[in-house]
Amino acid sequence: MDRKLRVAVHKFSSCDGCQLAFLNAGEELVELFELANVVHFAEAGIVDPDARADLAFIEGSISTHEEQERIRRVRENTRFLVPIGACATSGCLQALRNQADAARWFADVYSDPSKIDHLDTATPIAANVSVDLELWGCPVNTRQVMATVSSLLLGAPPREDKEKLCMECKRKNIVCVMVTQGQHCMGPVTRTGCGVLCPGIGRDCYGCYGPAENINGDAWGRWLEQKGMPAERIARRFRYIHSEAEAFREAGRRWREKS
């Protein structure tokens, strides 16, 4: 490569946690700054929001008018654009307002809601501009973001992880918490990538990596319903971090209608 890869990390409505996948990367962070020209990364102290980039990681959802404008500029300035984390891929918790009376929520929280610039919905990046790849997870981890950089440096986009979490559990010989303990594990409907953090310590997956491909939320819920779980609680399992990811939204809607 004749010049260094220009990398940007942008933040929209989010908790900043996904950016820690870079900041907590240790030696790899140092290496990243050697390999790439990091042109914008406010949390790391590099501020140039309109810088042109070969690769931009986008954290956060689009929740305000200002963000709507800004993401369009970032798109124009970026060759390969990668939303990272739940906010950027499905809207995350703030997108719960999409299915509620957002104006009333603002009125409940702020004494003068007219001072708040907000949209009625919080939407993922892909609902606003075209994206080239999505990294799911709440938060994403260092392996995911660095694998994206290294793969692109080698000339190809990284392989997408969209299989069920169960596969990783089985490869690691983790005993199934759903079958042995009756836990309401979302592993069978959740995307892999986290390294089985929760089942690895004996607790149920709560779906923070979002829906896997080809999920069956109806059958998963029916099983738990037979075991005595109320439909409303099943609906809430889907209407949580990734309430606006299509497969979870639809499964949650059907279970709510049943309740």
Add this chain to the structure above:
Amino acid sequence: MAEPSHYLPRSEFPRLLSVLASAGYRCVGPRVRDGAVVYEPISGVEDLPKGVHDRQVPGQYQLEQTAEPRFFAWANGPQALRPLTFAGRDKLWSAERKPDGSIDFKSDPPEAEPVAVIGARACDLAALYVYDRHFMQSAYPDPWYTARRQKLFLIAVHCTHPSLNCFCASTGDGPRASYGYDLALSELDDGFLIEARSEKGERILAALPVREASAEQIETADREIEDAGRRQVKGLPSRNLKDVLFARLDHPRWNEVAQRCLSCTNCTLVCPTCFCHSENDVASLDGSRSEHYREWDSCFTQRHSYIHGITIRPDTRTRYRQWLTHKVGSWHDQFGRSGCVGCGRCITWCPVGIDITEELAAICR
């Protein structure tokens, strides 16, 4: 059995472990971890699941502790020999890119240590026969499988406590282990009948303080194994379902089971004969090094049948059908037998309790 059998009193059972250890084997056996019987290294008989029973129904697995003296009074756990031979993940090779652009490929040859597995079931040994043919008796023997397999010393324990999901009697693979082991044990309350099947097994047996088993002990052991077969409540419609399954590829049951199936891959990853795996590269951030891995894969994933823009099996119906038509259908053409050994793991570890025997009965009826 017609062969003379030897008797090892329970008090002398620890000697088996010490004899194996002094013969250079690391002992792997059943122990309780996270609510299940798993096969992991054991350091003594105190690690064995003494008095433990398992209760298995579709989608559920529970252990129960009793005061009984037996170590092997349970059917099976989520895995047995599969991860010990065909691991969840193996590094096949690595590559380094030099500054001049050349690539240096390096094979990291597998090194396996001698391992003695205590408590292999008849179903596990039947499954190992399939794996041997697939990975080892191939035009391209798999070095990882072969290295581990050749270092295995297998101690079968004939099954006397089938679970409600077991159906090895129907597939013809159990409950008595009849091949593929070095030593076989029948567990009685006060000790074990022990029988050697290989030269390696004979050498270990010769170092044990055994005496000749009484006719009564042999009769008790045989009866318990036979009872174990009779007690099994599930079964397959026939040992060869190939023709009937391929004649019913449009059976409505495939749609119906797809409404219940999570396509989560668990059945295929606990199955002791499923062999699918994918290969993936993991490169270092600076690209100077890349490692090439293989890991368990499953016909229930989208990626399994993906080829440049086309997914051959895009939905659960075609994926479930692929699994069963292969497992108990086209398997016969590949291996001269069915791929189902009747262990019942796919029934127990299906998070929503789908029962292969019920599905096959409905489709093949």
Add this chain to the structure above:
Amino acid sequence: MQNPYLPREAEIVERIQEAPTIFTLKLRFTDPAAQPGYAYVPGQFNMIYLYGIGEVAISIVSDPDETETLDHTIRAVGRVTRALSRLKPGDRIGVRGPYGRGWPLLEAQGKDVALITGGLGCAPLVSVIRYIVARRERFRRLLIMQGVKRSDDLIWHEQYQRWRQLPDTEVLLAAEVAEPGWTWHEGLVTALFDRAEIDPGQTIVFLCGPEPMMRASIYELGQRGVADEDIWLSMERNMHCGLGHCGHCMIGAPFVCRNGPVFPYPELKALLGKKGF
């Protein structure tokens, strides 16, 4: 024990852009000792490894008796092939193979040979054409039928023109969408059957292309009295190992990598065209 998964390093000697998305890589093993021991037949494939990214199965298009380079014609459609398309002469990749069953060229000797291809899937058969043309006296009539979606997709124009000049050789081309200047048939490749001379019992047929096109061709051949046993086809499936281990490429019992990719039609008849297999 030898590691059958381990690639060998090869250098790109030449890169030819055949069409906007199709390119040929001419390769040479960097270890000079590797080349002489490397023998293959047309129809077999190699696993081509792009450093750090992964492997992909690609059929070999060069003549097995020309040991100068090992040629692969590739369509840039997937993650690995698109990245391979950006490689330049001098770049290094990994190669392992050859794998699978190639075309039955011994059985074809003394017979009429019909080579029918569709879409952009002609690469595995171009090696056969070259093979036959170089040994023309061993075979009787040669019929080449090639269909493409758009006339612009046709690669190797000059070669088709050259081949049609050869004795006892018929070339029929078809494009579903013809651009101005296209002198061949406009329509499906299967429409060419009415113009082709096929002598059943004397003809062996090699098919390669999209499965619907191969099925339609098999139907047309059956109508003209060609026996199932005389029809051979090359299949494509997802492959990770190429060795018959990984399980991705099965069509019922056969592993495409090991038992194919070239199959006599009767071996696939029951499942060909069955969705999901």
